[in-house]
Every structure is written in structure tokens, then in C-alpha cells.
Amino acid sequence: MGCRCLNPEWWQRLRHRRGFGIHSPFAFRFITEVLNPRRGYVYYAEECVRGRNRRFLARLAAFLGGNVPVYYGPRTEALRAAGAPSAAIDDAALLVLDLSAPCPDGIPERIARGDVAVFCLNHGGGRIDPLLRAMPAGMSFRNRRSRAVLMVRDKLPRQDFWVSW
Numbered sequence: 001m002g003c004r005c006l007n008p009e010w011w012q013r014l015r016h017r018r019g020f021g022i023h024s025p026f027a028f029r030f031i032t033e034v035l036n037p038r039r040g041y042v043y044y045a046e047e048c049v050r051g052r053n054r055r056f057l058a059r060l061a062a063f064l065g066g067n068v069p070v071y072y073g074p075r076t077e078a079l080r081a082a083g084a085p086s087a088a089i090d091d092a093a094l095l096v097l098d099l100s101a102p103c104p105d106g107i108p109e110r111i112a113r114g115d116v117a118v119f120c121l122n123h124g125g126g127r128i129d130p131l132l133r134a135m136p137a138g139m140s141f142r143n144r145r146s147r148a149v150l151m152v153r154d155k156l157p158r159q160d161f162w163v164s165w
Contacts (some may be wrong), residue, residue, distance in 0.1 A: 026156060027139055034063045035141060035149075035165040053079055053147075056165075057096065057119065060149070064094055064117055072107070073098020075121050093117065099127040108134040111152055118150040132160075141165075 022028045032038075037059070049058045057079055061067055070092040071080050079096060089095070089106045093116055097103065100122040110116060111134040120128055124145030131150060132140060138152040140160045147165070 022161070024139070024157070024159065026151075027141075027159070027161060030063070030139075030141065030151065031161070031163055031165075034059045035163055051079075053121070056147075060117065060119060061094060067093040067117075069094040069096045069119075071096045072104055073101045073121070075100070095119070097121065099123050103127075103130070107131070111135055111150070114138070114152050114154050116150075116152050118148075118152070120148040120150070122146060123148040 022031060034056075049055050057069065061069065070089060071077060072095070075098040076096045089104070089110050092110070095107065095110070095116060095118045097107065097118060098121045107118075108130055111118065111131055114136055118131065120131070122145075123142065128140075128142070128148055135150060135152050135158065137154050137158050138150065138156045139158075140148060140150050141163050142148040142160070143163060143165055
């Protein structure tokens with residue numbers, strides 16, 4: 001008879017939320033500055049944006065150097081700013097996907113080439129698995145079911161982090 005009082009995934013998400021147990025400098029900085037910044041710590045692009053996902057997207061774009069995101073899926077159109085420019089999948093450095101809809105054909109190929117960041121909504125139920133398999137290198141940061149970020153970079157080791165954010 002085993003004790004089920006501590007769920008390892010729950011414990012890991014709780015610890016990693018503030019960077020505890022993270023040994024990669026890139027992952028620590030990403031978690032503490034983009035995923036879970038301290039209260040009162042605001043990027044300039046985030047000041048005039050409303051909504052949790054929009055604020056996160058502003059922090060992510062600022063962290064990546066102001067890249068223009070490419071949006072796919074029904075929930076992502078609500079995140080797009082009015083009159084925002086769009087780019088092709090091959091040129092995009094930031095992809096915003098709603099995985100409740102089928103993923104476009106070019107996305108796994110774009111991830112396999114590397115040097116891209118992917119913000120996924122509704123990743124639960126194994127819908128993110130094809131994207132994770134396409135990653136040659138890089139890190140994934142996932143919360144329980146709703147949001148995930150894939151940082152596909154050649155210089156980063158292949159690691160997965162479960163983080164509450």
C-alpha cells in the first residue's frame with residue numbers, strides 16, 4: 001500500500017514555478033522573467049495590454065526581441081492585435097497555435113528546422129506530442145493542460161519542464 005499524498009507532477013510544477021530545481025540558466029531566466037515574473041515586474045510592451053494570454057504574449061515577444069507572431073486556430077484570433085502584421089510560417093520566429101483545431105501541415109516541418117518559439121493553447125490530450133517529436137533540440141515549458149511554450153534552439157539541450165503559470 002503506497003501513500004498517494006504527494007503527486008510528483010504537482011510537486012514538480014509547484015517547485016519549478018519560481019525556478020527551484022532548475023539547473024539551466026536559460027530555463028531559470030525564462031521561467032522567472034517570462035512565465036512567472038515577480039509582481040510589479042512589467043515589460044514595456046505589456047503595460048497597455050489586457051488579458052492574461054495577451055500579457056504573456058507581449059512578454060514572450062519582448063524576450064525574443066520583438067518578433068512578429070504567426071497565429072493559427074480559433075482562440076488565437078482573439079489574441080491578434082488589430083492591424084497586426086503577419087508573416088509566413090517559414091519566416092516566423094514565433095508561432096501561436098490553438099491545438100484544439102488541427103495543426104497546419106507546415107508547422108512540424110518548421111519546428112524540425114529549429115530557431116523558433118511556439119506558444120500553444122489547449123495542448124492537453126496528447127495534441128502536443130507531434131510537435132514535441134518534431135523538436136530536434138530545445139526546451140518545452142508546459143502547465144497542466146492549457147498552455148505550453150516550445151523554445152526550439154540548437155544550442156539548448158532537449159528538456160521538458162512542467163511549470164505552473
